Amino acid sequence: xxxxxxxxxxxxxxxxxxxxxxxxxxxxxxxxxxxxxxxxxxxxxxxxxxxxxxxxxxxxxxxxxxxxxxxxxxxxxxxxxxxxxxxxxxxxxxxxxxxxxxxxxxxxxxxxxxxxxxxxxxxxxxxxxxxxxxxxxxxxxxxxxxxxxxxxxxxxxxxxxxxxxxxxxxxxxxxxxxxxxxxxxxxxxxxxxxxxxxxxxxxxxxxxxxxxxxxxxxxxxxxxxxxxxxxxxxxxxxxxxxxxxxxxxxxxxxxxxxxxxxxxxxxxxxxxxxxxxxxxxxxxxxxxxxxxxxxxxxxxxxxxxxxxxxxxxxxxxxxxxxxxxxxxxxxxxxxxxxxxxxxxxxxx
Amino acid sequence: xxxxxxxxxxxxxxxxxxxxxxxxxxxxxxxxxxxxxxxxxxxxxxxxxxxxxxxxxxxxxxxxxxxxxxxxxxxxxxxxxxxxxxxxxxxxxxxxxxxxxxxxxxxxxxxxxxxxxxxxxxxxxxxxxxxxxxxxxxxxxxxxxxxxxxxxxxxxxxxxxxxxxxxxxxxxxxxxxxxxxxxxxxxxxxxxxxxxxxxxxxxxxxxxxxxxxxxxxxxxxxxxxxxxxxxxxxxxxxxxxxxxxxxxxxxxxxxxxxxx
Numbered sequence: 037x038x039x040x041x042x043x044x045x046x047x048x049x050x051x052x053x054x055x056x057x058x059x060x061x062x063x064x065x066x067x068x069x070x071x072x073x074x075x076x077x078x079x080x081x082x083x084x085x086x087x088x089x090x091x092x093x094x095x096x097x098x099x100x101x102x103x104x105x106x107x108x109x110x111x112x113x114x115x116x117x118x119x120x121x122x123x124x125x126x127x128x129x130x131x132x133x134x135x136x137x138x139x140x141x142x143x144x145x146x147x148x149x150x151x152x153x154x155x156x157x158x159x160x161x162x163x164x165x166x167x168x169x170x171x172x173x174x175x176x177x178x179x180x181x182x183x184x185x186x187x188x189x190x191x192x193x194x195x196x197x198x199x200x201x202x203x204x205x206x207x208x209x210x211x212x213x214x215x216x217x218x219x220x221x222x223x224x225x226x227x228x229x230x231x232x233x234x235x236x237x238x239x240x241x242x243x244x245x246x247x248x249x250x251x252x253x254x255x256x257x258x259x260x261x262x263x264x265x266x267x268x269x270x271x272x273x274x275x276x277x278x279x280x281x282x283x284x285x286x287x288x289x290x291x292x293x294x295x296x297x298x299x300x301x302x303x304x305x306x307x308x309x310x311x312x313x314x315x316x317x318x319x320x321x322x323x324x325x326x327x328x329x330x331x332x333x334x335x336x337x338x339x340x341x342x343x344x345x346x347x348x349x350x351x352x353x354x355x356x357x358x359x360x361x362x363x364x365x366x367x368x369x370x371x372x373x374x375x376x377x378x379x380x381x382x383x384x
Numbered sequence: 385x386x387x388x389x390x391x392x393x394x395x396x397x398x399x400x401x402x403x404x405x406x407x408x409x410x411x412x413x414x415x416x417x418x419x420x421x422x423x424x425x426x427x428x429x430x431x432x433x434x435x436x437x438x439x440x441x442x443x444x445x446x447x448x449x450x451x452x453x454x455x456x457x458x459x460x461x462x463x464x465x466x467x468x469x470x471x472x473x474x475x476x477x478x479x480x481x482x483x484x485x486x487x488x489x490x491x492x493x494x495x496x497x498x499x500x501x502x503x504x505x506x507x508x509x510x511x512x513x514x515x516x517x518x519x520x521x522x523x524x525x526x527x528x529x530x531x532x533x534x535x536x537x538x539x540x541x542x543x544x545x546x547x548x549x550x551x552x553x554x555x556x557x558x559x560x561x562x563x564x565x566x567x568x569x570x571x572x573x574x575x576x577x578x579x580x581x582x583x584x585x586x587x588x589x590x591x592x593x594x595x596x597x598x599x600x601x602x603x604x605x606x607x608x609x610x611x612x613x614x615x616x617x618x619x620x621x622x623x624x625x626x627x628x629x630x631x632x633x634x635x636x637x638x639x640x641x642x643x644x
Contacts, residue, residue: 093439096454119468120515142512144452145416153510163504168546169438170472170519177469189476190519193548193560199504205561216561246440246454246465302456309451363456365445374448375635 041134042164046115049226050087050137051202053184056224059258063284069237070289074263074339077288078105081259082227086111088133089176089225089257090118091250095143095299095312097243098123099231099263101292101343104334106132115164117225119172119249125151126315128161129326135164139172143316150320166199167191175202175223176249179256187217227259230281231296233303234272235264239286240279242268245302247280254281263292265304294340298347306359308347313379388622393572394639395628396591397530398424399620400570401484404528409481410434410474412520415453416638418484418530423449423632428624436480438472438516440465449637472516475523476563483524485517489542490531492585492605494549494566494578496521497542514546521547525564533571535604550583557583573599574617579608589615 039047049055072080082088092098103123107130116124116136125141127133129151141152155161167175171190178186187208191197197205197218208215230250235241241262243250254260262281267289273279295301298308311333319329337343344353359374361367391399394417401421405411407430413422414437426433436442439452441459450457459465466474474480487496488511498517502508521527529549531537549566550557557565569576574590586608590599596614600607620628633639 093452093454095452096439138513140513140515142515148509148511152512153507156504156510157507166499166513168514168518168522169468169516170523173468173472177467189561189563190472190522192522192562193545193551193557194514194518194522195499195545196514196518245456245459247467248440249468251467252469300454300456302459306456307451360456363447363460365447365461369447374451 039135039164040159040162041113042115042162046085046087047164047201050117050223051221052224053222056179056256056258065284067238067283070239070286071237071267071291072288074102074105074290074292075109077261077290078102078109081261081287082106082111084112084114086114086226088114088116089228089253090116090121090123091228091230091248091253092296092299093246093248094120094122095307097231097245097296097301098299099229099295100297100299101295101340102229102231102261102263103127107330107334117172117223119167119169119176122149125149125320126326126330128152128155129323130330133161135162137165137167137172138163139167139169143312146313146316149316151326154323163199165202166196168196171203171218171220172223173249173252174220176252176256178220178222179224180252183222185219185221188220189217191218192216223256225253225257227261228253228257229261229263230254231263231292231301232281233265233301234268235262235289236268236270236273236283237289238270239281239283239289240270240273241281241286242273242278243280251280254285260286261288261290262286263290263295265293265295265301267291292340294344297340297343300360302360302364304360305353305356306363308352308356309376310379311347317379318381388625391620391625392639392641394641395620395625397570397572398628398639399624400575400617401528401530402428404568404570405430405433405482408432410436410479412436412438412475412480412483412524414438414484414486415450416486418486419450420633420638421484424624424628427627427631436471436474438468438520440467440471442466449633472519472523475520478525480524482526482528483520484528484530485521485547486530487517487547489537489539490529490569491539491542491549493551493553493583494529494569494585495542495545495551496529496547496549497544499544499546501543503543517547521549521566522562523564526567527564529566529569531569531571533573533599533602535602538603538605540605550578553583554581573602576607584608586610587614589617591617592619
């Protein structure tokens with residue numbers, strides 16, 4: 037496979053076990069207050085040319101406001117990875133990202149994301165390797181476990197193996213029968229941003245609801261930024277031994293209520309569902325309309341509070357909070373309706 | 385004489401999906417019609433199934449239809465949630481009985497393509513990619529494929545094997561080291577299985593009004609036909625249809641025919 041954008045060094049860095057270990061060995065150990073603003077954290081810890089890992093579940097507890105700040109700061113030459121990685125679509129269309137390690141880009145049954153097809157067809161960006169969710173998840177998990185690779189039964193027999201220079205098929209040396217397995221190498225992205233419900237100022241963090249790959253990614257990545265709905269006293273975490281990310285993995289902590297909007301954040305708010313339908317169905321078909329969309333939602337906003345005003349202000353926020361509370365069965369089902377008007381563009 | 389509107393093709397699909405599920409099973413569920421089918425099964429013949437989701441939610445309390453597999457309704461008061469790697473690991477471990485997968489192309493051996501039409505070097509169109517499809521289809525004991533059956537979407541060979549079915553047929557799946565495999569295909573025409581030796585797709589039962597000729601005309605390869613009379617699947621009872629319409633998908637998000 038010849039590549040147009042991704043360099044051999046970037047390809048190797050993703051699986052550089054020793055390099056990641058060296059990097060981690062040199063990280064500061066001090067338990068100090070790591071709070072800073074979102075713009076400072078993104079400016080300092082997300083660097084051009086980084087292998088950038090998406091976290092959460094694309095639109096569930098994903099650090100979307102941090103991605104928007106990366107757009108404002110015009111980051112360049114990023115290589116995207118994540119399982120899933122649906123936000124990489126607009127990061128490619130807007131020119132931040134030139135290559136991806138693909139698992140899945142889409143918003144389930146809301147239609148195909150036309151950005152993705154356009155940037156790949158026009159060679160504005162390229163696919164560096166192809167994975168399933170589970171095989172990539174095992175790569176991150178191997179990194180967290182400190183294991184150079186994990187042998188698995190995923191990917192066998194599939195054409196993804198032909199488009200993935202990292203995964204090797206061997207006969208398992210365990211047992212008597214000849215039994216093919218895939219060797220999935222530990223994956224070490226350079227940086228990720230993780231949106232958590234609670235963190236202390238040092239970086240000990242609590243994730244409520246599905247953690248997806250984030251506990252593994254916090255361990256695997258060379259640099260980790262947390263955005264948190266709430267900064268809590270350290271004792272609030274110690275009381276229940278409830279952290280799933282320890283402070284020494286973390287480089288920066290950002291006090292960031294509403295940081296997962298317009299996605300949902302368990303315990304706090306439900307999706308702005310229409311936003312995603314506008315994005316996929318109305319904005320992605322044309323490059324100009326994607327740019328207009330992000331001009332309106334990102335360049336014309338300075339932070340999450342401006343963003344909330346555009347979504348409908350306190351009325352939107354209160355409704356989103358009540359939908360989440362009802363979905364989690366914390367208020368009565370009859371208190372709120374999940375009916376809404378889907379955004380379906382008229383065809384010419 | 386039935387008093388209510390007969391099942392539309394999407395409702396028939398959801399009903400046939402529900403019939404693949406047996407009471408007591410652990411079911412890996414995705415969004416869309418498989419979710420509708422699984423909830424319908426739970427509300428009718430299979431009240432004791434347990435649902436698991438790739439985002440990590442499992443055994444949620446009953447609630448509204450999830451907007452996504454990551455929706456809070458997939459982990460509503462769940463006793464626990466799993467990280468992604470162990471969530472798929474459960475399929476390999478033998479703790480998941482049945483899973484569902486859709487695809488843009490499904491071929492005669494049940495291989496599924498959700499990656500690319502054409503090839504990555506010569507793209508006709510690009511699809512979202514595997515997501516959890518490959519994992520579920522590679523690891524789960526029984527997988528059920530769900531698709532709209534047309535000659536383009538049911539070609540002799542998929543353009544790209546995202547999720548292996550029986551690969552080239554015969555014992556090729558086993559030889560590749562894979563476990564489990566597809567047991568059924570559910571489409572607007574009816575339900576198909578795989579002939580045990582060749583592993584080629586075979587008609588198992590047709591929906592009311594369907595014929596072998598129509599099913600074949602909807603297919604890009606030669607369908608195997610069982611010996612003797614081809615079974616016709618009985619239409620769902622009024623009671624089941626009312627459950628589907630009033631309880632499972634009352635806003636008709638997934639079961640309303642486009643344009644109706």
